[in-house]
Amino acid sequence: METYLKSTKLLDFNTSDIEHLIKKRKWNYLNQEEKIAAAYDFVRNEIKFGYNSGDDISASEVLRDGYGQCNTKSTLLMALLRALGIPCRIHGFFIDKKMQKGALTGITYLFAPKKIVHAWTEVYFNNQWIALEGVIIDDKYLNQVRNKLCNFNNGYMGYGISVKDKEKISLCWKGESTYIQSFSIVEDLGLFNSPDDFFIQYNNTNNRIKSLLFNFLRKRINRKLDLIRSDR
Template sequence: MTDQYMSPTPLLDFEATPIQRLIADRGWLSLSQTDRIGAVYDFVRNEILFGYNSDHALPASRVLADGYGQCNTKGTLLMALLRAVGVPCRFHGFTIDKRLQRGVVPELVYPLAPRNIIHSWVEVFHDGQWLNLEGFILDAPVLAALQGAFPERQSLCAYGAGTDCLQDPNVEWREASTYIQKTGINHDFGTFDDPDTFYATRRQLTGVKGILYRVLVRHWMNHRVKMMRNGHVPKIPGGEANLVPTQTTHEMQGAI
């Protein structure tokens, strides 16, 4: 595997002392590749809580320090840790329909959110093939809260989840692809060697809306996620009609 999938970058700053200390403390380098992937994946999924950082394009060491993240920031940390333990990986960029964030974004500001939100997952090279890793985004308590709130549902596109198998989603590392937001995807940008290349030309949190997001809205969203983690899932106006993906979103899945 070439260096392009193994090298550090400004965002994948796995040579930073906190990341190297974490790897040493956990003993990940002594594991097999399968178990290295699993250990790193489980750490990012459950020990880095689901939440919203100040920007999509943060260095992995900053995400680790924050202790929380969403698809893009948790993905950057996952990539950095994978490369640090010798596992090749790359970035796959998308957008998701904003309906996937319904229930997390407060209703008062939901109309201001961009229709298409930058999204990504990590592709890892394992056992001779590329596997998609996306199931790390929601930590287990948040997912359990959604399963408990909607026990009869399988299809859900809201509250940070986009899945047709809510009660048994493919989120555990079993040497296969994992997903938790896939049905919200509505545009595919393709693969990139690293997140730096992608974010160099695609940024979303800019201007007045970006400032509003950073200083107010994301903290409001994180409070709502904390409520979800504690079992209090906010109601969405409009009921069942706002819990499923759009037809365009479903059509998009066949192209991935």
């Protein structure tokens, strides 16, 4: 299990920001289950669903941004878990970009790859690997978009969500796997020890022109997502 506890360039949990967060929240005094729940809940609801400058940014940068998507939230969650002595790994996929419609619109959606690189964290708990994909979407955002999801292929998708049944979405971690985009998976890319290993092979922003365009537009996208959250 030592492999699943190491720090890396992206899993930089020895930085002062991450160490300070763990000390301030007193997470080291919790038992294993409580540690996983605390890190998961923090990344899910205190790091808002949004878009960063790239997939391959460090955990400390995601923490400073205060928002993230599937790949970057997975990096931060993994860093927190490893800092707390909890073994974890990353599982990679391609997913259908249709589930991003609503979160991404116009030219941003048009230029998004048809198959989007996607990842979730898997944590080792109770002698089994558990998927924590539900960490991607925060409650405030989910509550505003749940009824806007479109019926597609016997499921529901849109706004960064893809589920079989929109009435049975449960993202609270209770010792079992949580899912929020898995209904859109089109290809399993396998298991990786770290996000560094995964993103060197698969990356949504490795096309320079598309990357520059996305970075020009992403702040506007994130403002739009905040407006969705605040919609009454």
